[in-house]
Amino acid sequence: MSAWKRIVSVLLSLIVLSGFAYPAQKHDRTFYEKTGEIIWEVPQQEKKIALTFDDGPSEETTGQILDLLKEYHAKATFFVVGNRVMEYPDMVKRELSEGHEIGNHTFSHYYLRNSTKSLTFQNEILNTEKVLVELTGMKPHLFRPPGGYYNEQMVHDTKKLGYTTILWSWHQDTNDWRRPGVRSISKKVITNARNGDIVLLHDYVPGSNQTVKALKVILPELTKEGFQFVTVSELISSKQEEGARNQIPLY
């Protein structure tokens, strides 16, 4: 091979390699479930379900939800928005003191777009993290992207920042933010309930108390059916413990 050909060949491979540094294509769910970088649900033998509440905190609804969770000895995960945490810091303190988990949902409920710059999105996460660390002394480890939008870059960045991306069970998307009616929300969750589900709800839907009313039906019914409501982290560790147990030889 002539020197020129070698140079051209090296240049070509550099171009190809740099193109693959952040592959443009979006992997599918199977890929990410294998790598564990995104979690939709955590199927398991235990009758455990994770309720998640996005977009809060809010002045009224969050408090009402916390009251109900306490009544049914239920734990949940709140994916909070940084600028709302600044507005209602006491609500976040209450969530933590009552045994719930806090996850990061960006600072301004920022929707990821193809044109979004990596640094812009990282700052959305880091700004919420800063507010939470200052308020609670704890760094969150779970991240939920607004609207559930993700791409390769985002998954790479969130992992680098120490987060696992959490979405939700597709059969547990209640659409409560659209205010579909109390019955629609409660029926969706109760009818579809399976071990290891991650349920998508919102504790901030302007002008709506449908989520609160639906919880008054969901919590007693699923408790009666033997389900336990746990945080997302507990749902994950419950599955890990199950895996460890199953590897123990019987004899």
Ligand SMILES: [Zn+2]
């Ligand atoms: Zn949201």
